[in-house]
Amino acid sequence: MKRFDVKRLGRMVSELAVLLAIYFIGCQIASGWHLPIPGGVVGMALLLLGFALGWIKPATLQLGAGVLMAEMLLFFIPALMSLLDYGVLVRDEGWRILLVIGVSTLLVMVVTAFTVEAVCRWRMRHEV
Template structure:
């Protein structure tokens, strides 16, 4: 039990470290990207190069994904304060949400497909 909890804390600390380093790098270089995006790009590069195995962070990433809804509850609750805005501009907001969701899904699918093909070409047989 203690061993599993300490491993989970270790994995979460690594993920938080990438997030923090990405934020620091964005601020130091004046990049117009969120630190989380830069940190995840660095982590993806390390995964692709084989420097870090994805299984090393599987438990921490799984915990964050399982609790992802908690990160969105404050945003959803704030919608109650803007009922008039939703009634007048709701269709535009819904259109932006649908288009951005579609783009995220498309980019994710293409990235996974590209990574799968790259890995199958470069993986030793």
């Protein structure tokens, strides 16, 4: 392995470790405070807070996040395989499930867009 490859691998592992640590901190906060939302969502809020306050630069986690995005399908294979066990449910209630998935996906996209817009405007005001 070349020196460049080892350096890149080390950076990727360290970025993944930071993302995993933020996730675990979010899980601990959610379970410790008995929050009704998943720890992953709390971790994402912590990550957003770190970005907004300038504690974490998005570019410092770009390689690790890129690896997770590239391999995202692997995270969904277990959920997709479980559909084989519930074929009757999907056949009978599939349209409702698809409606919920569609509406929730749309809501996530809209809320994300508004959040990004608000953070960008906030940063523009505070950088001047």
